[in-house]
Amino acid sequence: MRVANMGSMAVLTTASIFSMLGLPSIPNIILGVYGIMFSTLVFITETQIYLFRTIIAVNFGFLFHPILRLLFYGVLTSVALSYESLLGYVSAGMVGGCAGYNTYVLWKYPEYKEERDRLAIEEDAVVQARLREEGLKQAAVLTSNI
Structure with a gap:
């Protein structure tokens, strides 16, 4: 859909x-x-x-x-x-x-909407974890350059 x-x-x-x-x-x-x-x-x-x-x-x-x-x-x-x-x-x-x-x-x-929302929340958790990981890498690079 x-x-x-x-x-x-x-x-x-x-x-x-x-x-x-x-x-x-x-x-x-x-x-x-x-x-x-x-x-x-x-x-x-x-x-x-x-x-x-x-x-x-x-x-x-x-x-x-x-x-x-x-x-x-x-x-x-x-x-x-x-x-x-x-x-x-x-x-x-x-x-x-x-x-x-x-x-x-x-x-x-009607459960389609609930399932779509659940999948979106799971995707958000993956994205947030990836962003934290990338942020930590960037912070490590910045602190090593100082």
């Missing part, structure tokens, strides 16, 4: 960029910026980066509720359809497909 979401957001970002470059009008630029910002938000949400996870959960909690996420993906689909290009239609289809799939998985299997 994460890969499908990130792939569809990459296609939406590409369609947004081409929309802004194709017909440089104010509405196309605004819709292109919306497409890029929204797809970046979903992309960051799906990567589960430790630095952004709490900020996303607090400010964009609707992405964790099946119905609200479906509505948000509907907005993304309408933005992609507004580009009126082949790539826009393809990205709208991909985002719409992901919307249905996300809603089904989050509604039918």
